[in-house]
Amino acid sequence: MRADVGVARPAAKPLKTLFRLRTFARPHARSLLTMLACAALGQAFMIVAPLLTQRLIDGPVGHGTTDGLVLLAGLALLASVGVMVSDYAGRRAHATGSIGVETALRTALYAHLQRLPLAFHERWQSGQLLSRATSDLRAVGSFLAFGSVFIVLQAGTFLGVSTILMTIHWQLGLLVTAGMLPVMALTYGLSRAYIPLSRQLQDDVGDLTSLVEESVLGFRTVRAFGRHRFLNQRFEDAARTVRTTGLAQGRVIAWSWPAIEAVPGILMAAVLLGGAYAVAGGSMTIGELVAFIGLLTFAIWPLDSLGWLLGEAQQAATAAQRVYEILDAEVTVVDRPGARTIESPVGRLRFEGVGFRYPAEDSPVLHDVDLEVRQGETLALVGASGSGKSTLTLLVNRLYDVTEGRITLDGVDIRDVTLESLRTHVSAAFEDPTLFSASVRENVTLGRPGATDEEVADALRIAQAEFVHDLPWGLDTRIGEKGLSLSGGQRQRLALARAVVGRPRVLVLDDPLSALDVQTEALVEQALRTVLAGTTALLVVHRPSTVALADRVALVDDGTVVAVGTHEELLATEPTYRDLLDTGLQGVSQ
């Protein structure tokens, strides 16, 4: 196995990665800034209350008069209305911003996943992708729209309040400002211990999600083999790993959080003591001390919450790193510069010195493949298991790109044709048919969205899939996830209908009839002949009867094509072919 698969670049440091997310926040800057401004305004209105209290104590209360009381009460009322209005506007802006950022991120991630090559999807556990596309994305989105804004707000509030405190009594004000230092030191220590554990926990949860997904999708096999205890054990082990990491994370929080939270309490005690001395010494009025203590709570809240917000930032940073590991994964199968569309190819397919190595592997699975599939010809690929037949079919519509040589369609290297155009003309159906939780019609027209009703009906007839008309809502019946509500043979027939709808120029079929009973297979083959007559087709053959559909046969052995000819020619000249027939391909009509 090679380590340099080249599908995902190692992500940068978590906090740096978090900063990269600004591109997603930028389009929502207006909402986010409105939210920040409203929150700042709300804080400012709240700070008015202790300042008014000071005026009240040192004014009317201290002098025993009612002068200015109405004005002070009016200002207090105005301030509370201000708090209410800014809170309302801030929350509205927050909702718009946070939903917008999260949607933009989710859409970008999904679109990128769709563009990533097969190599990426084969290497990544789907649970890891799922947890990144759900919980990580949530953490990142909510931090961008909430945490990041509040870090700015709380830092601003702390600085603003500290400045006011210094104007009231500069020595005590300085003491409060200095309280920031131990909080920052403790937060730094927390982040060094917390970030790796946070990353570990998110990875562990991804593994757990994969296990759940596997057991849900493979539940029939699990039940059939009575292996639920084994799977339970695997799940318990993975859950224990999550628990161990979670506990380690909890221990880090347990020592750091109380220490961070102790700082404001110590500050309050120091201010009370220092304030009492200051009032006794005459450097502070009672009203100023009351206002100072009232304002101190506004400085303490940012100190208190900064630890929590930075924890959120760290969590979001590791989540962002995990999301960027996908977003940074390279889309390797792309349109070349100057790639062109082909309108109506005649369908001449040539493999010229083709070699192929799977991205994670050291040695090639295909080498020196030279093969021509003539216009309108059906060519069967026959070979022992693992000889490379399926791999060869994956190259034709560029699910993988060749690593040696080239494949041409009508003499044009398929890498010089746009992917969209190539995949319009080259259709494929594989042994394991994937259907989607959508209507029958949507499943059939997946590769040809503009297909007419006649084309769909034609495809269903060819694939002997007319059973769909008996479904409760006919073509509009929704079939379950992966088509689980249908039998294996029914799913294969629908996948075949999808491949032949609109009569593509080139058809690649990798044993698409394997789940059919003998009778249905014969009917499908009979109908397929009419399609194959006008189409260039590459057919991976595992059953003798399918060879009968082909004009010629290519014998694949150990990653290369060793002989090409009609069935009769190969029978006469190739002992390997004869051996293969003896072991499984008997009964070919001659």
Ligand SMILES: Nc1ncnc2c1ncn2[C@@H]1O[C@H](COP(=O)(O)OP(=O)(O)OP(=O)(O)O)[C@@H](O)[C@H]1O
């Ligand atoms: N995604 C993959 N990554 C790495 N190696 C792979 C991958 N898929 C297949 N291989 C290897 O490539 C070789 C050819 O496999 P391939 O599936 O093309 O053979 P095949 O002739 O179609 O076999 P079968 O008749 O059993 O389906 C095998 O050695 C297989 O292990």
